[in-house]
Amino acid sequence: MNMLFTEDQLTLAETVRDYLAGTHGPEVLRRLDADGNRDPAIWQGLVDMGLTGLLVPEAQGGLGLGLVDAALIAAECGRACLAEPLVDTAFVGVPWLVAQGKTDGLGEIVAGTRKVALSHQINPWVADGAGEALTSVDPLRHLSVHIERSRDTSAPGPSTSLGTSDEGDDHLLNLGALMSAAQLVGLADAMLSQAVEYAKIRTQFGQPIGAFQGLKHQLASCSVAIEFAKPVVWRAAQALADGLESAGVHISHAKVAATDAAMLTAETAIQTHGAMGYTYEVDLHFWMKRSWALAGAWGSRAFHLRRVDEAVLGGSLPIGPEHTFA
Amino acid sequence: MQLTYTPEQQAFRAEIRAWMEANVPKEPLVTLECREGYDQHVAWERTLASGNWGMVTWPEAYGGRGLDLIQWLIFEEEYFRAGGPNRANQNGIFLLGPTIMEFGTEEQKQRFLTPMAKGEVIWAQAWSEPGAGSDMAAISSKAVRDGDHYVITGQKTWSSRAAFADWGFGIFRTDPDSKRHKGLTFILFDLNSPGITRRPIRQLHGDTGFAELFFDEVRVPVENCLAGEGEGWNVAMATAGFERGLMLRSPGRFQATAKRLVDLYRQHEAEASPAAREAVMQAWMAAQAYAYNTYAVAAKIMAGGKIGAEASLNKIFWSELDRSMHRTAMQLLGAHAELKRFDDGSVNQWLEGYIFSLSGPIYAGSNEVQRNITAERLLGLPRVGAG
Ligand SMILES: Cc1cc2nc3c(=O)[nH]c(=O)nc-3n(C[C@H](O)[C@H](O)[C@H](O)COP(=O)(O)OP(=O)(O)OC[C@H]3O[C@@H](n4cnc5c(N)ncnc54)[C@H](O)[C@@H]3O)c2cc1C
Numbered sequence: 087m088n089m090l091f092t093e094d095q096l097t098l099a100e101t102v103r104d105y106l107a108g109t110h111g112p113e114v115l116r117r118l119d120a121d122g123n124r125d126p127a128i129w130q131g132l133v134d135m136g137l138t139g140l141l142v143p144e145a146q147g148g149l150g151l152g153l154v155d156a157a158l159i160a161a162e163c164g165r166a167c168l169a170e171p172l173v174d175t176a177f178v179g180v181p182w183l184v185a186q187g188k189t190d191g192l193g194e195i196v197a198g199t200r201k202v203a204l205s206h207q208i209n210p211w212v213a214d215g216a217g218e219a220l221t222s223v224d225p226l227r228h229l230s231v232h233i234e235r236s237r238d239t240s241a242p243g244p245s246t247s248l249g250t251s252d253e254g255d256d257h258l259l260n261l262g263a264l265m266s267a268a269q270l271v272g273l274a275d276a277m278l279s280q281a282v283e284y285a286k287i288r289t290q291f292g293q294p295i296g297a298f299q300g301l302k303h304q305l306a307s308c309s310v311a312i313e314f315a316k317p318v319v320w321r322a323a324q325a326l327a328d329g330l331e332s333a334g335v336h337i338s339h340a341k342v343a344a345t346d347a348a349m350l351t352a353e354t355a356i357q358t359h360g361a362m363g364y365t366y367e368v369d370l371h372f373w374m375k376r377s378w379a380l381a382g383a384w385g386s387r388a389f390h391l392r393r394v395d396e397a398v399l400g401g402s403l404p405i406g407p408e409h410t411f412a
Numbered sequence: 413m414q415l416t417y418t419p420e421q422q423a424f425r426a427e428i429r430a431w432m433e434a435n436v437p438k439e440p441l442v443t444l445e446c447r448e449g450y451d452q453h454v455a456w457e458r459t460l461a462s463g464n465w466g467m468v469t470w471p472e473a474y475g476g477r478g479l480d481l482i483q484w485l486i487f488e489e490e491y492f493r494a495g496g497p498n499r500a501n502q503n504g505i506f507l508l509g510p511t512i513m514e515f516g517t518e519e520q521k522q523r524f525l526t527p528m529a530k531g532e533v534i535w536a537q538a539w540s541e542p543g544a545g546s547d548m549a550a551i552s553s554k555a556v557r558d559g560d561h562y563v564i565t566g567q568k569t570w571s572s573r574a575a576f577a578d579w580g581f582g583i584f585r586t587d588p589d590s591k592r593h594k595g596l597t598f599i600l601f602d603l604n605s606p607g608i609t610r611r612p613i614r615q616l617h618g619d620t621g622f623a624e625l626f627f628d629e630v631r632v633p634v635e636n637c638l639a640g641e642g643e644g645w646n647v648a649m650a651t652a653g654f655e656r657g658l659m660l661r662s663p664g665r666f667q668a669t670a671k672r673l674v675d676l677y678r679q680h681e682a683e684a685s686p687a688a689r690e691a692v693m694q695a696w697m698a699a700q701a702y703a704y705n706t707y708a709v710a711a712k713i714m715a716g717g718k719i720g721a722e723a724s725l726n727k728i729f730w731s732e733l734d735r736s737m738h739r740t741a742m743q744l745l746g747a748h749a750e751l752k753r754f755d756d757g758s759v760n761q762w763l764e765g766y767i768f769s770l771s772g773p774i775y776a777g778s779n780e781v782q783r784n785i786t787a788e789r790l791l792g793l794p795r796v797g798a799g
Pocket residue numbers: 299536537538539540544545546547569570571572573621622771774775776777778779780781784
């Protein structure tokens with residue numbers, strides 16, 4: 087029993103954080119939104135760090151790491167509001183393909199030449215797929231119409247399908263929801279930092295607005311929500327990695343907690359910025375819209391709350407002090 | 413990250429479970445907040461000690477079992493699973509004990525820890541004064557050095573258990589010219605010393621939960637001072653860290669409440685609102701989140717880390733969780749909640765629990781103060797009134 091990350095895990099997460107902070111700043115998001123121009127060097131950098139192969143077994147040329155490692159990196163992707171399909175491809179797609187024994191395309195994924203768009207009945211649209219473009223709240227997400235039911239393996243467009251999930255594929259759903267939750271805590275962290283930085287420099291009534299308790303206390307409440315969502319996400323990742331039967335409940339718990347933390351922080355961060363927060367000029371909205379998008383992806387809050395409800399009130403999950411982990 | 417228990421940990425759990433099942437009183441004890449209940453709870457402390465369960469993390473030399481924090485958490489889980497009574501000596505074992513372990517001399521450890529673990533000496537905490545609540549640095553009770561004694565004069569208040577307890581600990585101003593955090597000293601004193609008057613205070617629920625203490629030239633030997641003279645503030649902050657951060661409220665307590673709430677919901681499902689149903693789910697989720705976080709904090713400490721200002725997050729979280737769980741129970745109970753001593757006493761447990769939960773956001777440093785600390789020390793926002 088040890089609920090700590092290893093030094094290696096923390097170092098890798100920090101490396102990714104530094105890389106994204108250095109190469110994937112808000113100006114990248116603005117350029118992408120303005121003209122759709124993607125700088126291929128950013129993706130290549132992620133590939134070079136081995137992240138596309140993070141969960142690919144070593145025998146297939148990957149790093150062979152686990153879901154907890156991936157969740158930590160997904161949180162960093164959230165923190166940076168990463169506009170590249172790393173999480174879907176490498177942290178959701180790959181473990182699903184590996185579990186299905188569909189290892190043919192893994193080499194190309196590791197090499198970064200194949201990106202994966204994931205389709206599942208729970209998602210009305212496919213993120214980052216190619217197809218009929220839909221407008222999303224998140225200007226950086228490319229969505230296409232849901233192709234899941236078609237079972238037409240050529241449907242995903244330029245790259246061919248690597249497999250088709252069953253209608254109710256719980257494993258894929260769990261992976262998608264877990265990695266969304268991980269991104270949400272990273273997004274929430276970033277939004278809180280943006281609000282705190284602004285509160286330190288904006289002055290009114292002769293003092294920084296961050297000295298007013300009315301704001302301090304709201305920002306502190308965001309911190310509470312975020313810090314108590316994180317361990318739920320890590321626990322959920324470990325539960326899935328351990329193959330616990332109850333993993334789905336823990337993932338749903340994580341999705342609800344992370345969604346709530348991100349939503350609270352998004353609203354509080356806007357409020358902290360005043361009218362500035364209501365502009366396109368301030369970067370915050372990219373993070374906020376990504377949060378909204380992920381909150382609805384891979385099962386809404388209501389869906390996940392119901393999964394918790396069914397397990398807890400339904401009685402299938404043992405509860406009480408002696409059942410923290412079992 | 414490794415979230416499974418070793419066979420030794422599982423065996424340890426089984427050992428505690430068997431002991432608790434055999435020893436936890438079948439009938440709930442009378443409330444700790446009256447003479448009769450206090451005596452029952454002290455007797456229970458001694459029963460616990462007879463099984464060597466007083467404080468499992470302490471070294472064997474001081475009445476403990478020399479176990480680690482994970483084993484402590486397992487112990488606490490089983491304790492609350494079994495419905496173990498409130499700990500009469502919580503201020504001793506969870507707050508003062510770790511502080512003595514960190515700051516005490518070998519002689520002080522020998523003298524104070526073992527009787528504490530054995531439930532022979534029950535401790536009260538005495539920081540607050542009428543003029544010094546949230547602003548603890550405003551305390552004015554004095555301890556004046558006279559040879560090998562301090563002579564204490566002043567007043568403390570809201571001291572939990574002090575109406576009946578044996579010993580107290582607190583900080584006193586030893587340097588009469590000092591201001592604020594300086595010139596304070598952490599002193600342990602016998603509550604039966606000549607010159608101490610205890611005045612019990614009735615709480616919201618009508619019973620005596622805490623007391624005022626009046627000190628009239630109370631002589632306390634200097635060897636009862638913990639760490640050096642003038643070090644009081646630092647020592648007190650360490651104690652407060654234990655209080656907010658880890659020990660005072662172990663997760664089992666809230667997981668047990670969440671479980672009872674789920675059962676209560678089932679009983680009242682027909683008339684319950686969808687909002688209450690969601691609140692019940694939130695209760696389970698939040699209690700679990702608190703448990704995961706506590707395991708993470710325990711692992712951090714075991715790896716040599718310390719609890720810093722993040723203890724404030726903890727304190728906010730558990731106190732507001734406790735209040736919202738009990739509020740939900742009140743809503744589920746509706747008009748039943750009003751009746752004291754209803755059916756098997758379970759309603760009363762919710763009512764008393766609700767009343768007690770209202771004090772959680774006040775004691776151990778009010779939640780407003782914890783939010784200030786979070787904002788200033790964790791988020792780095794400017795101090796109140798900073799220009
Ligand atoms: C059940 C219970 C048990 C207790 N047990 C003990 C005990 O064993 N030993 C002991 O020493 N004390 C004990 N206390 C006292 C407790 O520590 C104090 O009540 C607490 O520190 C708050 O102080 P106060 O009551 O004087 O409130 P005040 O400090 O007067 O606060 C009143 C209100 O003002 C707010 N406030 C104060 N300062 C600020 C600020 N800077 N920013 C924003 N808001 C602020 C507070 O949050 C609170 O809402 C106990 C209290 C309770 C309720």
